Amino acid sequence: MILDELTRCIRDLNRDGHSPATSTNYSCRDSSGKIWITRSGIDKSLIESNDFIEISAEGRALPPFESMTPSAETGIHCALYELFPDTGVILHSHDVSAVVQSVGVGSICFEGYELQKAFLGVTSHEGKIAIPVVPNSQDMSVIHSALLERKGELLYGVFMIEKHGYYAWGRSVFEAKRLLEAFAYLCRAERLLNS
């Protein structure tokens, strides 16, 4: 059931430009603790709920999916489930405004927007929030290490990989999608304000 809800969400995110060129990957941990992740090489405009495969907490494809390839970034999903035990859903986005805002910075900051309240634990537009940006790498263990080093900055449920994209996670599809949309929106606003 959560796979159906997540599938619908992924199609909507595709339509809004978050997953160009078959990029991005998505996962959920269902009520029985099983972790499901999108298999590699799906056009997200066509994703079906049977395009998910079950993986172990370490990211290995479990039977009957041993012959299939989980998404290349499975290690990031596993790391987030381990770091944040409440997490039920992890979304990914290549939103172009976010990617453009990430170039050459260690964090992307927002100040004074009402929409900052979409982030976990933020109850006012006042103040500033900073989303960590880590360097891109094809070696997932490098990104994993960067996440561990900056764990204290992961409190908002979003982190960005430079010139790559970002992850948003939450207890439910609803919560993770809210974070994903909020971050894209705020990056767009910052881009417009500074162009």
Next chain:
Amino acid sequence: MILDELTRCIRDLNRDGHSPATSTNYSCRDSSGKIWITRSGIDKSLIESNDFIEISAEGRALPPFESMTPSAETGIHCALYELFPDTGVILHSHDVSAVVQSVGVGSICFEGYELQKAFLGVTSHEGKIAIPVVPNSQDMSVIHSALLERKGELLYGVFMIEKHGYYAWGRSVFEAKRLLEAFAYLCRAERLLNS
């Protein structure tokens, strides 16, 4: 019936980017004088007509909805219904162009656009119109006071909250949506002209 019409309108506005991240809230006053407002925490791409709850003129959830939470900004809706007794529908938008145009200004002004005629009482593109921008606050009574102080500037059926979003209201879904779309469009035009 008006709830069905409003529900459809909200889904369309969501698709056009007016309600990212579960933000925004909507209400109507039906033919019998009852006020209905969206309950808190709905993904607007999925809203159904039974996601509205009835509230009193003061904003309290009425039976059988006492256990549900009306949108945080219910007080703004109630103030508008009181100030403008003709009002049947109130829409809200977080349109990113409007938010960007609102930064650091007391009004957002337009001059010479044909689309200004979409606003209440405007019959020519000639002349200038100014939409009031009030500072954001988490205390609804502060926004309420700002509205009362600037009541004379509310003649166009739109007001903006800085770095937050705007409200548009009218006698019908048709009228309120017209104002909402006109304001977003004109903000986009101004942004393009000045970038």
Next chain:
Amino acid sequence: MILDELTRCIRDLNRDGHSPATSTNYSCRDSSGKIWITRSGIDKSLIESNDFIEISAEGRALPPFESMTPSAETGIHCALYELFPDTGVILHSHDVSAVVQSVGVGSICFEGYELQKAFLGVTSHEGKIAIPVVPNSQDMSVIHSALLERKGELLYGVFMIEKHGYYAWGRSVFEAKRLLEAFAYLCRAERLLNS
């Protein structure tokens, strides 16, 4: 049948942002010579084929539509049908890029784009084309006079009214829509190139 085709076209144009805030108006001349135009005050996302009314060549609503109001800009449609007897369909757009490009200019020019070939009589990307921009007026006879004065520049099937929008006309829905989309696209390209 042409009303059904035109209705579908109008909904698609609405989705693409050409008719914000209930603005814009559309007409066709059917195979028997009857002219049909959208009635005033329709949300174009909801238009139905019975939202057209028949008008005379001079723009008066014909029976049984005498009690209904044709679009305010009916006079422009009538002028175009008279000036260009081949015309079967007239479309209107408030596209924001076109509106922004029209400010303070007498023509909008394009040079060297392949898409210029979408315009009537253009067979190469080489060379330059100029679309006339006339000042806006609430008096349709002023716009009518401007059209007559610049008749020689109307060869491409498109003309623009400053800070208002543009008209595109052709023998069929297909042809008029091609012109409408080409002009919006080229204005967007010019805006991007010069920002």
Next chain:
Amino acid sequence: MILDELTRCIRDLNRDGHSPATSTNYSCRDSSGKIWITRSGIDKSLIESNDFIEISAEGRALPPFESMTPSAETGIHCALYELFPDTGVILHSHDVSAVVQSVGVGSICFEGYELQKAFLGVTSHEGKIAIPVVPNSQDMSVIHSALLERKGELLYGVFMIEKHGYYAWGRSVFEAKRLLEAFAYLCRAERLLNS
């Protein structure tokens, strides 16, 4: 069956702005080696799978389609099928960001984006890729010659015609669409970064 899949893809690309004003053309080579190409003058929002006609390897319409006109750019499709024997699908786009990025350059370059991995043979975001831009011409043989001259730069499955649009090709709809979307996305990112 591949015609159905390609038809759906073309409608999606139209919705995303890749084929304004009836422009662009598409083809595939089916499992029996037959080449199918869109006939001229189709509004791509309405394309059906029977809007394709069979052509010879030299681009002539084959029976029973002799009376129909293949797209003007059929010669480019034929050249690509000859140059790259693996090719099963060829897509075309007039994406406005790509067109704007093509002005006055011999190549469009990207560096350090994760999405570069969408291109054939690219396995890391590190490094730089260059997509060739050839001058536009109404004479297909001129474009054909330019392709032959720059054959070594066609390794990514994409080439651009200046101020016109680009072609993306691959073994399947899936692969060609991935290249098409990746190139548009990267052009948009570059435009945002440099505006």
